[in-house]
Amino acid sequence: MQPGGTECGKSWRHVGRGVGLALSLAAGLAAIQPGGANAATSAPNTGGNQPSSSGGKRCTLLVLATGGTIAGQPNGFSAVGYKAGSLSGADLVASVPALGHLAQLRVEQIANIPSQDMNEAVWRHLAARIHQADIHHEACGIVITHGTDTMEESAYFLHKTYGGHTPVVITGAMRPASATSADGPANLLAAARTALAPQADGRGVLVVMNDQIHSARNVSKTHTTALQTFRxxxxxxxxxxxxxxxxxxxxPDTRTPDHDPLYDLPGHDLPRVDIIYVHAGLDAQPVEDAVARGAQGLVLAGVGDGNAPKAVLEALDKARAKGVLVVRSRRPAEGFTNRDVEVNDSARGFVAAGRLSPVQARLLAQLIIATGPKGVGEVQRAFDAE
Structure with a gap:
């Protein structure tokens, strides 16, 4: 075992891309506490890697809490109404005593917000913290508690910017902690088991909900209330x-520049990329408005395989002429957006999103634009690598 590590049965190699930047972000964001959250709230049994009775060191599980339904409490609106982000991460951990049998626990409150309020500042704080925990061998596994509404976006963002070997698992709940049949405790325990499993090493960021494990590259929320919403x-x-x-x-996949590559976070805010949701009768106005507001990229949530009315496509042509990146994705939940089928992407200078959903395509476009000017061919290859 390397100095400072824990006996988890995992290798302690890590991919160092973006680590220096992540550490500087950690220092810069330490004071940012959305929703008034405390950045370093610890569970009662926090204490680092404590020696076990056998003389070795127990694994540490790092829990990073961000709020969400899993931390929800009644709001008085109705019999089923609740306010997300009401309980602390320490409260959540204390409600699952079995966690203490799995590992030494450390809980940190990154934010305490409903996930509809998730934002780039919190993403950067999470990215910096998991990078830091990985390079300093602070834990055998990391669990992030999160609201479900934007969980897939946070998971994909972190997956594309984290190359470490400490497993990172995101979980949450579809029912608030106050519900009679709250699913949060079981999800938190399942996420902890996954994060501590040796075979989770090298799989990037995972989502665990309802006893299922999903790759951040594939997962989507598909139902408003069902426990099995993530698929x-x-x-x-x-x-x-x-x-x-x-x-x-x-x-586990092997990440290479040609398959699921990593991206460094820039020192500045990510560029603005807007999603244009296509419907019957849509005109050019949303595209024109987005460009006027400074969007550097546009993702089309198109009908069928990523199509749009003629007026919208013509507006996208004008956006391309101004240097705006245009990516075609699709409204349907499943399937691929293929290149040069009904829309002549090659002639128009558009990029086809392939397997990526509109929200994933938006995040990838932001990361690509942030790294500097690129030709359409290079951007298309980046999307194909997903």
Whole structure:
């Protein structure tokens, strides 16, 4: 075991891209506490990697709390109404005593917000913290508690900017902590088991909900209230948590520049990229407004395989002429947006999103634009690598 590590049965190699920047972000964002959250709230049994009775060191599980329904409490609006982000991460951990049998626990409150208020500042704080925890071997696994509304976006953002080997698992709940049949405690326990599993190493960021394990590359929320709302539509579920067993159905991918590559976070805000949601009768106005507001990229949530009315396509042509990146994605939940089918992408200078949903395509476009000017061919290859 390397100095400062813990006995987890995992290798402590890490990919160092973006680490220096992440550490500087950690220092710069330490004072940013959306929703009045405390950045370093610890669970009662926090204490680092404490020696076990056998003389070794216990694994540490790092829990980073951001709020969400999992931390929800009644709001008085109705019999089922609740306010997300009401409980602390320490409260959540205390409600699952079994977690203490798995590892030494450390809880930090990154934010305490409903996930509809999730934003780039919190993403950067999370990215910096997980990079820091990985390079300093602070934990065997990291669990992030999060609201479900934007969970897939946070998971994909972190997946594209984190190259470490400490497993990172995001979880949440569809029912608030105050519900009679709250799913949060079971999801938190399943996420902890996954984060501590040796076979989770090298899989990037994972989402664990309802005893299913999903890759951040594939997962989407598909139902407003159902417990089984998260599905991996174009890639299949990555595995399951079966009682105390973590079972993966797929071998981990090897990340290369040509397959699921990593991106460095810039020192400035990510560029503005807007999503244009297509419907019958849509005109050019949303495209023109987005460009006027300074959008450097536009993602088309198109009908069918990413199509749009003639007026919208012509407005996108004008946006391209001004240097705005245009990416075609699709409204349907499943399927791929293929290049040069009904829309002549090659002639128009558009990029086809392939397997990516509109929200994923938006995030990837932001990361690509942030790294500097690129030709359409290079951007298309980046999307194809997903």
């Amino acid at each position: 991996s539509l174009n890639g299949g579920v990555a595995g399951w948590v079966d009682d105390d067993q973590v079972r993966f159905a797929q071998a």
